[in-house]
Amino acid sequence: MKGGFGHRDGAIGDPAHVSTSYIERSNLTMRMGNRRFTRLTNAFSKKAENHAHMVALHMMYYNFVRIHQTMKCSPAMAAGVTTKLWEVADVVNMLEEWEERQ
Numbered sequence: 632m633k634g635g636f637g638h639r640d641g642a643i644g645d646p647a648h649v650s651t652s653y654i655e656r657s658n659l660t661m662r663m664g665n666r667r668f669t670r671l672t673n674a675f676s677k678k679a680e681n682h683a684h685m686v687a688l689h690m691m692y693y694n695f696v697r698i699h700q701t702m703k704c705s706p707a708m709a710a711g712v713t714t715k716l717w718e719v720a721d722v723v724n725m726l727e728e729w730e731e732r733q
Contacts, residue, residue: 665689691722 667685695707695717707713 660693661686661689664693688722692719696722 665685667682693706695705695713696719697705698716699706699709702709705713705716708716
């Protein structure tokens with residue numbers, strides 16, 4: 632099965648640069664930035680839906696609002712997804728517009 636899972640031609644990126652440390656760092660950032668992953672806190676999510684919403688908000692903030700020290704901009708700006716640094720109000724406005732269309 633050419634290009635499918637388990638075949639090298641289907642891999643994204645250069646295999647020489649594949650490392651578990653990238654995903655482990657991403658997991659640590661998520662756990663440290665979002666206390667809902669910790670069972671013994673007041674913010675612990677009992678409903679999976681609430682947990683999914685909080686993860687989505689955290690990822691929006693992390694990728695669009697937060698300036699990263701190494702890049703001196705947000706990851707979304709570095710990737711060319713947006714040309715401006717978002718504010719939390721921009722995220723709220725986007726969510727409100729989405730809700731109106733539903």
